[in-house]
Structures are given as structure tokens and as C-alpha cells.
Amino acid sequence: MPRSRSSPHGKPDAPPAPALPMPAPAKKPRRTAQRILEVTLELFNRFGEPNVSTTLISAELGISPGNLYYHFPAKDELVNRLYDQYEAEALPLLQAADGVQHVEDAWFFFHTLFERIWTHRFLYRDLNDLLSKNRHLETRFQALLQHKARAMREVLHGLTRAAGRAPDPRDTAGTADAMVVVLTYWLSFEYVRDPRRALEPDHAGAALVRGAFHVMSLLMPHLEPAHKQHLLGLVDAYAAPPT
Template sequence: MKTREKIISAALELFNEQGERTITTNHIAAHIQISPGNLYYYFRNKQEIVREIFKLYATELLERFSPPNKDKESLALLRHYLDSIFTLMWKYRFFYANLPEILQKDQQLHEDYILVQNKLRHNLVQIICVFTEMSLITISDDDMQSFVTTLHMVTASWLNYRTAMSLKTEVTEEVILQGMLQMIAMVKPRATAQGLEQLTLLEEGVIAMHQ
């Protein structure tokens, strides 16, 4: 792994473990045993590192939530998207847990975030449309935007909500699994009989991961 990649990887690890606000470039440099001067050769400041991590996140987000292949088995599709929610929220948990503060510090990052999220919303609408065509859920065109907005909002703000509602601020895998269950609960009322059966299977799988 090249030095630049080591810096990004170390920053992501430290941000997730200790929070972005508490970590400095000196901490990152010490973590991979390089001098601060060596780190500054690649990044002028911590904010540039945060931006690079966001680029990785954005690429993975849009790849994982691209419109599905309709020929793929429906349960596998549902599982793929649910697993993607867990993977992204855990891998980039510092970003989800402290999103407003991170964006407020960097206007360019905030603008990039909005662009990526708008692309994601477009993809989510297409994904929901495919699920309706597969007879997994029923939703009218009039309700589509509101439904997608609610799903999007809960995913983006779940870690903020959970940390605010607990005296313990640590983000654990269990907290993210609870978010997955919440997403399933939101989709269930719109599910067809076939969709409900498959969502129940997914729900049982998530609950099993809790135990």
C-alpha cells in the first residue's frame, strides 16, 4: 500500500474509532509511523483527507445502490441493498455519526455531498420502481418521492438519532443492525404478500445477527 493510501486508511480507522473531531494530522502520521511533514507532502490539512474519504464513500455508495438487474432473484436483490446499508454505515460510521458538523466546516464538501445524494435519490426511485414491477411492493407515483425521501432521511440520520437517544455515544454494529430493522419496518406496510414473506426472512436474518 502506498503512503497516500496508508494515510487515508489510517484516518478512516481513527475517525471511526475516536471521532473525526478528536483526531489531528499528527495522530494520523503517528499511527502509520511517518513524520507530519511526510503527511503534508500528500495532504495540506485534515480536511483534504476527509474529502478523499468522502470520494471513496461516494463511489461505493452509488455503485452499491445502482438500479438493479431485473433478472436477478428478488430476495437476493433485497439482501444486497440491506447488506449495503450495513456495510456503508459501519465502514464510514464517523461520517454518518457527525454529518452536520463535518459538512458545516467545508462548503465544497457540502456541495459535493448534495450532488452525490441527489444522484442517490434518483437511483433509489429507480430501485423502488423495479421492486414494484417485481410485485414486491405497491406504491403510487404520487407517493414515490415522499417514500424515497423518508427512506433516505432515516438512513442518513439514523446514527445521529441513536447517539442522541443514548447516554453512550459509541456506534456499534448492533446500533446499525437496529437501523436495518427500522428500514424493513418502514417498507413492510407497502409490501405485497410475496414481498412481506421476503422481508420477514430478511428481518429474521438481521435479528439472528443480534443474538
């Protein structure tokens, strides 16, 4: 399989048709829709959206194509619902940028943001291709980028003010946009550097720390020396292997 070099027909973590220990109650349509979304997200993240067909999704779930069609009449509707989930989590988080005044706030802010990106990483893996085929994503993602850019400016201005300086928009506008680019494409960059392993679940921890660190490295010159040391300490603590 192109992306992770393992077969999409291999077993994922969730078995397709679990043997229930007692007579199954009639499934609520809402619960089935939720289960479809969970399994689809896992398959998209693992193999890339272009490599996952609705046939594969229904086979993986152990349901008929007709049942899948009843809940989601097209693959794009699955993509859109998963995107909407992601957006619903990301937008309130981006609002939290307004409260960032200390380098430690910024560290947790970016780390949490990268966790959200990781859970829906299929969106970022084939971003241009997804947007070119899907009008809903095209318009929503552009709005999301604007929210991201606003959040980056807030963080940058908050930390600059905390360092006792007045933010200069001519200095910070370019940096804020560059931070959006690093935030948006960090996982793609990890993938290009190591396509066979970068997006596998056991690489998540290290990839998220590197992503947060690299976005924050653009803040570094705007920090006081004490805050800079504090940031480097946080990176070392997070990058250390768990004991």
C-alpha cells in the same frame, strides 16, 4: 474523549511503528499515502473527525508532521480523499437499485449499502459540522443525496410493480425521501440512543441489520403479504446470534 469515551491516545488496532522482521525496503510514496488514509479513517471513525488532529494522526503513524504534510497539506484533504473513496464505492452500488424486483434483492441492497456507510461512518456522525466547513463535501454530498433519492424511488417502484400494482408518484415521492433520511441518519440515531457503545466495531453487525430493516419497514406496506413474511424471516435470520 467525548465521542467514544476512551482516549484518542490509546493504542488503535494497528501499532504505530511495527518492528519489521527484515530490512525495510524504501517506501513508495503511494503506499505511505494509502497507509495514512487507512489510519486516519480508523481514527476518524473511532473519535469523530473534530476530535482528531493532524498531530495525532502523524503520532499514530509514527511519521513526522512534515512527512504527513508532504502527502496531505491539510486535514480537509484527508477528509476529501476519504469521502471520494466512499463515493466511488457508493455510486455504483446505488445504480444496482434499478435491478431490485424482489424483497430479497432489496434486503441485500440495503444491507450492502449500510456496510459502506459503516466503513466511513465518521462522515455521518458529524455530517452538518463537516459540510459547514468544507465546500467539496457540501457540493458532493448534495449530489450523492440525489442519487440516493433516485435509488429509493427505483426500489419502491420495482417492488410495487412486482406486486402487480402501478406506482403512484404522489404516494411514493414522500416515502422515497423519508427512506433517504432513515438511510442517512440511522447510525446517528443509534448513537443518540447509546452514545457510549453504538459506533464501536463489535456493534456493527446488529446496527446494520437494524438500519436495513428500518429502511425496509417503509417498504413493508407496499409489499405483497408473501414478500412481507419473507422480509420478516430475513430479519430474524440476520438478527439471530451467530452459532
